[in-house]
Amino acid sequence: MKRKITLKHIARELGVSISTVSKALKNSEEIGSDTKEKVQAFAKLYNYKPNNIAISLKNKRTKNIGVIIPDIVHHFFTTVFRGIEKYANAKGYNVIVCVSDESFDKEVINMELLANGSIDGFIMALSSGTQLKNDYNHLKEVTEQGIPLVLFDRVAEDIKCDKVYINDRKGAYNAVTKFINDGRKRIALITTDDYISVSRERAVGYTQALSDNGIVFNENLILKLPSMEIDEKMIEDFFKREKVDAVLSVNEIFAIHSMRLVQSKGLEIPEDISFIGFTDGLLSKYASPGLTAIAQHGEQMGEIAAEILIEKVENDMEEETFVTKILEPTIIERGSTVN
Amino acid sequence: MKRKITLKHIARELGVSISTVSKALKNSEEIGSDTKEKVQAFAKLYNYKPNNIAISLKNKRTKNIGVIIPDIVHHFFTTVFRGIEKYANAKGYNVIVCVSDESFDKEVINMELLANGSIDGFIMALSSGTQLKNDYNHLKEVTEQGIPLVLFDRVAEDIKCDKVYINDRKGAYNAVTKFINDGRKRIALITTDDYISVSRERAVGYTQALSDNGIVFNENLILKLPSMEIDEKMIEDFFKREKVDAVLSVNEIFAIHSMRLVQSKGLEIPEDISFIGFTDGLLSKYASPGLTAIAQHGEQMGEIAAEILIEKVENDMEEETFVTKILEPTIIERGSTVN
DNA sequence: AAAAACACCTAAAACGTTTTCGTACAATTG
DNA sequence: CAATTGTACGAAAACGTTTTAGGTGTTTTT
Structure with a gap:
């Protein structure tokens, strides 16, 4: 087994001092x-x-x-991660990933562990547990120690740090506006509980688009699923109860599920009912018909986050100025909406 | 900005020595x-x-x-990663991820970087570039330095290290056997180029199942796609040229694509043609009909890999004994095959 | 009362670097 | 020829720990 060689070994072997070796290797004059x-x-x-x-x-x-993310088996987060990794690697940085598993406690533990010298800065998306608890002391502690922090996607207003996310409100607004322009009247929103910042923002966009177009907001057309786990029954009941001709979903899974359900009831997509889903992931691409999606530009988001962070790390400027970069969502049209 | 406090600070502040502080914090007698x-x-x-x-x-x-993996936006790899991260975290370890991007050079660079003291051991799946080049010197160098290495999924015979992967051959064998038991005669295999170890193994299983059941092997029923990018035309030509009643695909994407193609030609799944795909990912689950899949137990694989590695790291036994753990694949039946 | 034991604490080395300062000697200057 | 400058190198500190090997001063033993 060849053990790693050190400056000391070289110095001893060559009969010079450690400093000489160090300098020689740096081509010092x-x-x-x-x-x-x-x-x-x-x-x-x-x-x-x-x-x-x-x-x-x-x-x-x-x-x-x-990098601390809520989940790793997740198309959007890994896409962002790819952007981070790419940029970081090009700059000679490595990435330590911790998964918070949507849990506040794990987020805190992981952060504290890494903050003790293991990393130069953090890039993270808040866990749902943290957003629910609305407790950001662990973030504050880290930033107070002078460790740069960039939040992406799942951000929180009251944390002083750099942020990058997409304009979720506008994404939803544009999607609903498209539905309306396509002549849809009864537009549903399938979402999660409100404490997730992105869901909240998307709901606002949805409502705003309706009111801007003179459509009366109808609470019944909003379906809130309590968790990421699909509740078949709730979805089925919803579509049985409400007559809708368009559905905006805050994620792919809810959308795909709903599509399969209404198809099994004999409805045609997009003739009878059209769909738009957040996140342009695999499912949207390979569903039949393809699901029109709101792209979140994850990779770009990751690159930007990494760029901001590394800039901060390398020129540790004392002046506390934080940037917030908001990306514009893009609608990728597929078969689930009329072109 | 509260800078991090050190033993030295505490010692100075309290008028004791650094060693006293260190011992006091460890509750020394x-x-x-x-x-x-x-x-x-x-x-x-x-x-x-x-x-x-x-x-x-x-x-x-x-x-x-x-952890070095070929791709991060990839259901199977992230599933394995989840297993690794879970186990490692529970044992107090953090995970540094590098993405080789299927490139030999990146794999080498990342490995050498991490090997210089940043990590205690490696868990990795070989990039296709490396498997193509068949050059494993970077792995050898690392293991010769006494750094433990566990390969998963994409392994190579001639590397002396621990390994964990599923029995791909058997997975394919079982799938084809199921097709045959369901009365299928013209069974196709959609795969990639042979240099990927798993594809090769799956092809062997496919062939073996045919011959064990007295079905003549027909070269024309194997479609080799040159890359992960879908070549619509090749798939379309294949199904135009060959009449098949069952398809085994080495990945989800090829399978889903083919399903949509044959559906658009008016064929019924699974009545006219049935499908089985490797990797039980999102697409299989949410396709219509659902794609019967060969589950690869990624999370379990990751946990085992991490367990083996950490065991090696913590009891750095000089005796070079390596374990190879082969997991059994499981068929998850869905609508794309007759039950 | 001297010797031994004990309780409590510190100095210093070590891990592998980088970097500042110092110094020995040779070469140049006035 | 003394003073200065330059060249080539080394000693040592520093980063923040842990740990070994002492080293006090007090208390117990004989």
């Missing part, structure tokens, strides 16, 4: 060219690579970014 | 109880947490696991 050559040759021969941990300790920089 | 109390109270008050990097340097243990 201080060191004579013959010594430099000797050291560099030896280092290459034994494949010397500096120890990241030692450098981190010295520099107080880890070149690691902590 | 060497320290008098009043001193201990004083130190502990002070530490709690100022929220002292030891610096991970310093501890890593001292212990030569990072409590980080490096």
